[in-house]
Amino acid sequence: MDCTARSLLLPILSLLLRCVPPAVSIIYPPNEVNLLDSKASQGELGWISYPAHGWEEISGVDEHYTPIRTFQVCNVMEYSQNNWLRTNWIPRQSAQKIYVELKFTLRDCNSIPLVLGTCKETFNLLYQEADDDQGSHFREHQFSKIDTIAADESFTQMDLGDRILKLNTEVREVGPLTKKGFYLAFQDVGACVALVSVRVFFKKCPNTVRNLAVFPDTVPMDSQSLVEVKGSCVNHSKEEEPPRMYCSTEGEWLVPIGKCLCNPGYEERSSTCQMCRAGFYKSTLGNMECSKCPPHSFSHHEGALHCGCEKNYFRAEGDPASMACTRPPSAPRNVISSINETSVILDWSWPEDSGGRRDMTFTVLCKRCRGGGSSGGPLRCEPCRSNVRFFPRAAGLHNTTVTVGDLLAHTNYTFEIEAQNGVSAMAPKMRQHAAVTITTNQAAPSPVSMIRKDKTYRNSVSLSWHEPERPNGIILDYEIKYYEKEEQETSYTILRARGCNVTLSGLKPGTAYLLQIRARTAAGYGASSATFQFETSPDSAFSISGENSQVVLIAVSSAVAIILLTVLLYVLIGRFCCRSKSKHPDEKRLQFGNGHLRLPGIRTYVDPHTYEDPGQAVHEFAKELDASCISIDKVVGAGEFGEVCSGRLRTPGKKEIAVAIKTLKGGYVERQRRDFLREASIMGQFDHPNIIRLEGVVTKSRPVMIVVEFMENGSLDSFLRQHDGHFTVIQLVGMLRGIASGMKYLSDMGYVHRDLAARNILVNSNLVCKVSDFGLSRVLEDDPEAAYTTTGGKIPIRWTAPEAIAYRKFSSASDTWSYGIVMWEVMSYGERPYWEMSNQDVILSIEEGYRLPAPLGCPVALHQLMLHCWQKERSHRPKFVDIVTFLDKLIRNPSSLLPLVEDIQSLPESPCPSEEMDYPMFISVGEWLDSIKMSQYKNNFMAAGYNTLDAVATMSIEDVRRVGVELIGHQRRIISSAQTLHLQLLHEHDKGFHV
Numbered sequence: 001m002d003c004t005a006r007s008l009l010l011p012i013l014s015l016l017l018r019c020v021p022p023a024v025s026i027i028y029p030p031n032e033v034n035l036l037d038s039k040a041s042q043g044e045l046g047w048i049s050y051p052a053h054g055w056e057e058i059s060g061v062d063e064h065y066t067p068i069r070t071f072q073v074c075n076v077m078e079y080s081q082n083n084w085l086r087t088n089w090i091p092r093q094s095a096q097k098i099y100v101e102l103k104f105t106l107r108d109c110n111s112i113p114l115v116l117g118t119c120k121e122t123f124n125l126l127y128q129e130a131d132d133d134q135g136s137h138f139r140e141h142q143f144s145k146i147d148t149i150a151a152d153e154s155f156t157q158m159d160l161g162d163r164i165l166k167l168n169t170e171v172r173e174v175g176p177l178t179k180k181g182f183y184l185a186f187q188d189v190g191a192c193v194a195l196v197s198v199r200v201f202f203k204k205c206p207n208t209v210r211n212l213a214v215f216p217d218t219v220p221m222d223s224q225s226l227v228e229v230k231g232s233c234v235n236h237s238k239e240e241e242p243p244r245m246y247c248s249t250e251g252e253w254l255v256p257i258g259k260c261l262c263n264p265g266y267e268e269r270s271s272t273c274q275m276c277r278a279g280f281y282k283s284t285l286g287n288m289e290c291s292k293c294p295p296h297s298f299s300h301h302e303g304a305l306h307c308g309c310e311k312n313y314f315r316a317e318g319d320p321a322s323m324a325c326t327r328p329p330s331a332p333r334n335v336i337s338s339i340n341e342t343s344v345i346l347d348w349s350w351p352e353d354s355g356g357r358r359d360m361t362f363t364v365l366c367k368r369c370r371g372g373g374s375s376g377g378p379l380r381c382e383p384c385r386s387n388v389r390f391f392p393r394a395a396g397l398h399n400t401t402v403t404v405g406d407l408l409a410h411t412n413y414t415f416e417i418e419a420q421n422g423v424s425a426m427a428p429k430m431r432q433h434a435a436v437t438i439t440t441n442q443a444a445p446s447p448v449s450m451i452r453k454d455k456t457y458r459n460s461v462s463l464s465w466h467e468p469e470r471p472n473g474i475i476l477d478y479e480i481k482y483y484e485k486e487e488q489e490t491s492y493t494i495l496r497a498r499g500c501n502v503t504l505s506g507l508k509p510g511t512a513y514l515l516q517i518r519a520r521t522a523a524g525y526g527a528s529s530a531t532f533q534f535e536t537s538p539d540s541a542f543s544i545s546g547e548n549s550q551v552v553l554i555a556v557s558s559a560v561a562i563i564l565l566t567v568l569l570y571v572l573i574g575r576f577c578c579r580s581k582s583k584h585p586d587e588k589r590l591q592f593g594n595g596h597l598r599l600p601g602i603r604t605y606v607d608p609h610t611y612e613d614p615g616q617a618v619h620e621f622a623k624e625l626d627a628s629c630i631s632i633d634k635v636v637g638a639g640e641f642g643e644v645c646s647g648r649l650r651t652p653g654k655k656e657i658a659v660a661i662k663t664l665k666g667g668y669v670e671r672q673r674r675d676f677l678r679e680a681s682i683m684g685q686f687d688h689p690n691i692i693r694l695e696g697v698v699t700k701s702r703p704v705m706i707v708v709e710f711m712e713n714g715s716l717d718s719f720l721r722q723h724d725g726h727f728t729v730i731q732l733v734g735m736l737r738g739i740a741s742g743m744k745y746l747s748d749m750g751y752v753h754r755d756l757a758a759r760n761i762l763v764n765s766n767l768v769c770k771v772s773d774f775g776l777s778r779v780l781e782d783d784p785e786a787a788y789t790t791t792g793g794k795i796p797i798r799w800t801a802p803e804a805i806a807y808r809k810f811s812s813a814s815d816t817w818s819y820g821i822v823m824w825e826v827m828s829y830g831e832r833p834y835w836e837m838s839n840q841d842v843i844l845s846i847e848e849g850y851r852l853p854a855p856l857g858c859p860v861a862l863h864q865l866m867l868h869c870w871q872k873e874r875s876h877r878p879k880f881v882d883i884v885t886f887l888d889k890l891i892r893n894p895s896s897l898l899p900l901v902e903d904i905q906s907l908p909e910s911p912c913p914s915e916e917m918d919y920p921m922f923i924s925v926g927e928w929l930d931s932i933k934m935s936q937y938k939n940n941f942m943a944a945g946y947n948t949l950d951a952v953a954t955m956s957i958e959d960v961r962r963v964g965v966e967l968i969g970h971q972r973r974i975i976s977s978a979q980t981l982h983l984q985l986l987h988e989h990d991k992g993f994h995v
């Protein structure tokens, strides 16, 4: 190049160099891979220039003083220029298509004077493929032209003056290339060009991470088609769907498909899967973040899949890892039981602490317990029988209540109520339950079933049936009620039978009868069976229907024999009864109007005095026991004749039982022995759950003993004193009901106790009360409470009716008076009747009309009953049967026990019940309401249909409310008066009972 040309170009270059950004700072797009970059070369490029005066390599510096290499040519003054510049051999690498980027300046020919005709404004770009470096070997014809390069903008002299840079950038594509490398060549044919930089590159899709999959560098194909590339999951991740992407010819990644997910314990951070930090966890595959440990859990290490539970906290199977650790709930609270005969409703409150879970259920465990308490023995509990019913069920309860039915009557049960949740099974030591102990009441038996006709005759029928499914006590007898079907119950007959069969005689031939049977226990009658129909054989059928004449003959002769035998027995019994000279007119059998009532099962009490040899009475009524069957444990009390011990009785073939053994101390005289054994002669005649049961006597060896059932809680008065305030009113009423039932039995038997008092009632472990201490005059001698009266007899003054004190008129009615005193003792938990008043003062005050006031907390209904028992006129006192019925009603309707005497007395215009000694029989409901100062409700009662005293007497508190009595005080006054009325009516009914 000559000096002219140089002068034409150099200023431009120096200007240009200042404008070119420094090589080091150039950042190429990431998808471009340089094969050659002239600017990156620090030293000479070593390109071949041909001919030698053509392209010239010039070193320069950019504005950063970084050396660069440039090529220029400017032979514009000469014709026929053909100047080549060839690069070094450039290995193709993996490229199929390459790009050539040229930066150059080109002088505008017009701005150069005197060059017209020779000056060019383009140059050619060419390439030659070669598998290896051919050194300086250079052949023009081996090159193929890529393009003629023209400047978009060429510069002029003026631009130089104005320092305006006109740098051109041109890019050309070449391909497909097949050989290992290639050369580029620049052919100048007479232009003024400065090649500032030459960059050869190819495009690739650069390695990348997309959707947690790594995609490697990928070189696109030369053609238009995309390259499908499979990605591989980053460390600690798994393929969800195979990751794929397409690499375009432009080196761009397109259409990502599929993805990878971080493993459990790892989360995505900057396109990688990193371990969860301590205190965090991730339990599943996925690209969600690690979660913080839920409450009551922790993770001390990185990469946790779950958080461990803190001490005493648990995770149930199936609990999600995101759920807080939980614990068993605390015990249910405020357990309330309401007993109804042999069923109990248990209610409780939710536990204070649910343990953090919502899957709480309740389980109720039923245990039957014996012993413990004042009986001294250890409390022994066993699981309840399987036939105890739970409603809706015993386990898995979602509500806080359950009804337990079919329990045994008068039995102690403990119910353990446990709240459970999903982790209770994991923490047996943390489980808590609430417990409640109850004692069931007496309950009437369930109806008998399966009544069967066994034999049919003209005038009689033999029937049998099944015992009630739930007897709820010992079945005393069955009541069989039957009537002619046609007569529709206008007249009927009642029979009683001890066993499950009966023969009804005196029937009309060929007649249809209807029959119902009900069982009776100490708790009263159960519900009647379904009505059973039978027909007697017609007149023509003389004997059993369908039988042959031989059978008829046998039946007739048997009937005759039975009749003869009956007559014989009747005569004998008649004689015996005359001999027994019963002194108690009250003790006659109940007569049921004009219906013919027979009581084959109920015997009459026989006074041992009537036996000439009292020893004979003992052997008639008491079983002689072998002393070797009795083992004595310890002394439990002192009787008049000797010690009372507890022990055990083993009778062959029977279960060993606990017994009390009364002994006759040595050195007795014959009269003492007789008196001692008299009690056994009396007791042995009784068979009732509320009368102490005689097991037998030992008279043939020494010491003489009376063996009776063992009553764990001893005598009632001391038992109540020891447990002051411990029982519910219903429990106390249950005890009173038991005593009344026992007394009813005695009065039915014609036995007058004469010394009924709490000290003579024994209590067993199930709170069943039984009447004891029999022996007529003997009991009074024995009783420390008995005092001599002016008439010389020894009488327990405080318990005895005035007529018995005054003229020894003892009767079941005087026992009723004593029963009223027992009621008072029970309701006051063993308080001494009339406290420390002297016997004389007691007699005088009773005479003047004073009666014991209600003990604290005593329901009005009970005090009313006491007052009723203490009526001066003995015939006005209730019978024991009335008392049992009344108490049963109270038990069945516990709300009737709610009004307490102290509440009623606090009413301003309330009549004081304790002063209300007279019980006039009101004529109408209106008069009754007037008498209790409730006249304002007359219309309400009439409107609601309560127009008879009978209807009023059985009203419940709900009935009174329904009538429209809204004031609680008035409701109570009406209900307590209605209860009194009820007793009165029962009594009136008794005087003339009609069927």
Ligand code: AMP
Binding pocket: 636, 637, 638, 639, 640, 644, 659, 660, 692, 708, 709, 710, 711, 712, 714, 715, 762, 772, 773
């Ligand atoms: P008694 O001679 O019947 O009055 O009995 C005296 C004491 O012995 C009573 O007060 C009771 O403490 C006790 N006792 C009597 N009979 C029994 C029994 N069946 N079971 C338990 N203790 C009894």
